[in-house]
Amino acid sequence: MRRLFATLAVVAFATAAHAHQLNVFASVQDGDVVVETKFSSGKIPVSGEVRVLDDAGQVLSTLSLEPDGTACFPLDPNLASEGLTIEVSTGEGHDDYWILTPSDIASGSGS
């Protein structure tokens, strides 16, 4: 299953329309939401803010990116039942988002 996540992440990063933009991918793994980020140049952002929004666009929580460009937080099934949007900003106009639908969350893969 982790191979599938990795493949999806690579596809998500690779299909970005323009060079040098931030790409975000999120998935549900073992009850956690795992956020992965990467610039399309291949570089990994070392810092940034992660915002977790519900289906109505209300911010549920914010957290910081780890130095390896990832973030992880426990999935709250009640808050996430209608889906989540994960926004990441790394400054200087670099931001991106990933949408997890209820189906993505239910399947536990984000795919």
Add this chain to the structure above:
Amino acid sequence: MKSLTLARRTVLGLVLSVAASPLVAQDRPTVAADSYPLAYFADRLGAGAVDVIFPVPAGTDPSFWRPGVSDIAAIQGARVIALNGAGFSTWPTKASLPRSRTVETSAGFADSLIRTETVTHSHGDDGEHSHTATASYTWLDFSLASQQAEALADAMIRQIPDLAAEIESERDALLADLSALDERARAVIGDAAIGPVIASHPRYQYFARAYDLTIHSVDWDAREEPTEDQWAALDAMVVETGAKAFVWEAEPSEAALSRIGELGLVSVVMPPLANKPDEGDFMDHMNASLDRIEAASDQS
């Protein structure tokens, strides 16, 4: 025992029929599209038996539309997800879409996509660097639009086999209409001899290439009046290019029309139709645009 089995079958049959009835009524196949032209093609191809999902609100540029969770959930459930490709929309890279049901309709002519000018800038520690992009309004070359319609029809036939005969029939009619539009554009532009043209936005690269027009572009916001600096830049461009006509992507104000006339340019409104028009459809509007180009050639 037999009677029990029969009773069970009867009950099971009733349950299934009750359960199935609303599903039959509600389970019309859906096709999602990321541009209005593809939504129009899907609607034509579906012959009234397919629901088309094009959730981009009026007045929103589909290239920059940001979907909500419910939009993506609906799109994920579509039998076919039709994407323009060529970097037209960004949202498909920000959610998981089922690959087997997603068709990038410009993939068949990837070698013919137009690279646009390079933008060089710098920020952060990365130093100066360049971005290249791809012109994405592929359907304005109506022969490419035909290829996109064919790719979509193939995907719909594959994913909605029950409607294959209807889709094939509608495909032939749609391709005939697009071919006629293509021929008309060649004839109109060929006869018009309107020389270099300036467009209000860099949207018309494929139209220019297909129909042998020289189109220069400014980058004006269709919803705002041009500033004095923008008018001055246009004036300089007119002198430099010798342009005789100006293409608007949306109906301009009377003041802007008048100002264009003062620069010696004939105005032509040609909505590229990335989003759904308030009235009429793709064919109506494209033919009306060709009518206006024809009329402009008489004035210039």
